[in-house]
Amino acid sequence: MSQKNKTLGEFIIENQTSFKYTSGELSRLINSIRLAAKVVNHEVNKAGLVDIIGAAGDTNVQGEDQQKLDVYANEKFIQTLTNRNIVCGIASEEEDDFITINSQDENNQNKYVVLIDPLDGSSNIDVNVSVGTIFSIYRRVTPVGTPVTLEDFLQRGSEQVAAGYVIYGTSTMLVYTTGDGVNGFTLNPAIGTFYLSHPNMKFPEDGKIYSVNEGNYIHFPQGVKDYIKYCQMEEGDRPYTSRYIGSLVSDFHRNMIKGGIYMYPKSSKNSNGKLRLLYECNPMAFLAEQANGKASDGFTRTMDVQPTELHQRVPFFCGSKNMVEKAEEFMRNAK
Numbered sequence: 001m002s003q004k005n006k007t008l009g010e011f012i013i014e015n016q017t018s019f020k021y022t023s024g025e026l027s028r029l030i031n032s033i034r035l036a037a038k039v040v041n042h043e044v045n046k047a048g049l050v051d052i053i054g055a056a057g058d059t060n061v062q063g064e065d066q067q068k069l070d071v072y073a074n075e076k077f078i079q080t081l082t083n084r085n086i087v088c089g090i091a092s093e094e095e096d097d098f099i100t101i102n103s104q105d106e107n108n109q110n111k112y113v114v115l116i117d118p119l120d121g122s123s124n125i126d127v128n129v130s131v132g133t134i135f136s137i138y139r140r141v142t143p144v145g146t147p148v149t150l151e152d153f154l155q156r157g158s159e160q161v162a163a164g165y166v167i168y169g170t171s172t173m174l175v176y177t178t179g180d181g182v183n184g185f186t187l188n189p190a191i192g193t194f195y196l197s198h199p200n201m202k203f204p205e206d207g208k209i210y211s212v213n214e215g216n217y218i219h220f221p222q223g224v225k226d227y228i229k230y231c232q233m234e235e236g237d238r239p240y241t242s243r244y245i246g247s248l249v250s251d252f253h254r255n256m257i258k259g260g261i262y263m264y265p266k267s268s269k270n271s272n273g274k275l276r277l278l279y280e281c282n283p284m285a286f287l288a289e290q291a292n293g294k295a296s297d298g299f300t301r302t303m304d305v306q307p308t309e310l311h312q313r314v315p316f317f318c319g320s321k322n323m324v325e326k327a328e329e330f331m332r333n334a335k
């Protein structure tokens with residue numbers, strides 16, 4: 001069968017044996033994410049039709065307004081993973097604390113924990129711009145059959161077993177890695193099946209797109225200001241093009257296909273930037289590295305950062321390898 005006619009279901013089965021741990025548990029887990037993605041996709045697509053857009057009137061643990069679809073997506077992913085009893089713990093950007101699953105059940109031999117940003121770019125929902133879901137999977141470090149602890153979630157990104165995102169865009173795609181490259185699957189909404197449309201995705205080594213919220217320019221560190229000016233300079237293949245959707249998943253997806261860098265630096269207003277290490281940066285960093293790209297906080301590889309808290313934020317520079325390295329050079333040399 002041609003690679004391109006392959007469905008996600010077939011791909012998961014075929015690749016099961018190449019996983020490091022082959023109990024089938026990880027395959028079942030990715031299947032559940034696939035199912036939840038379809039359910040959330042259905043709801044996101046109706047956003048303009050039903051009274052589901054707008055704020056839910058609640059704020060999450062980080063003091064941000066929760067959108068109704070944030071709440072919906074959070075519930076659907078947690079429900080799907082919980083009901084099917086395939087993980088031992090879940091941490092979500094929308095939950096104050098991690099969730100322990102079936103800790104009373106001695107037969108619960110589940111090894112994996114999942115961390116999710118159920119709806120990324122949620123401020124874009126009301127204006128019909130692409131949003132996404134980001135997920136990250138680790139093997140627990142505490143013994144199976146016991147309740148999960150914080151330690152199971154505070155693992156370095158380099159320990160990830162799998163990571164990916166769903167992009168609810170002009171078409172809906174699921175893009176993921178299990179540490180053996182990155183593959184993208186596009187949903188055929190008529191029959192509800194994901195097909196392998198983007199096998200072995202790679203960031204071009206160089207790119208011509210820079211993505212950053214330049215409204216924060218005056219608050220950025222000098223190295224970031226210098227790099228932005230470098231991007232805008234008339235020289236060689238520059239100036240680069242500026243593209244910023246305000247939805248990490250969408251900005252990352254475009255940059256991976258076309259070549260580019262995404263930056264959410266620290267600023268004089270936010271000393272660690274805005275993005276969350278565990279729910280956003282680490283999974284994107286794993287995907288980036290698996291696709292020949294790079295991800296760092298400007299100095300240190302993202303996946304080497306030892307997390308200290310669930311909702312920790314870090315500065316994030318991610319994308320085409322040569323572009324990230326150039327930005328790091330400006331960070332190092334900044335006066």
Ligand code: AHG
Binds near residue numbers: 274
């Ligand atoms: P979320 O919707 O999950 O809170 O994430 C939004 C994030 C990210 O997706 C996006 O790139 C960034 O916030 C945009 O922030 P600014 O509006 O500050 O540029």
Ligand code: MN
Binds near residue numbers: 117120121248280
């Ligand atoms: Mn997000």
Ligand code: MN
Binds near residue numbers: 118
């Ligand atoms: Mn979110």
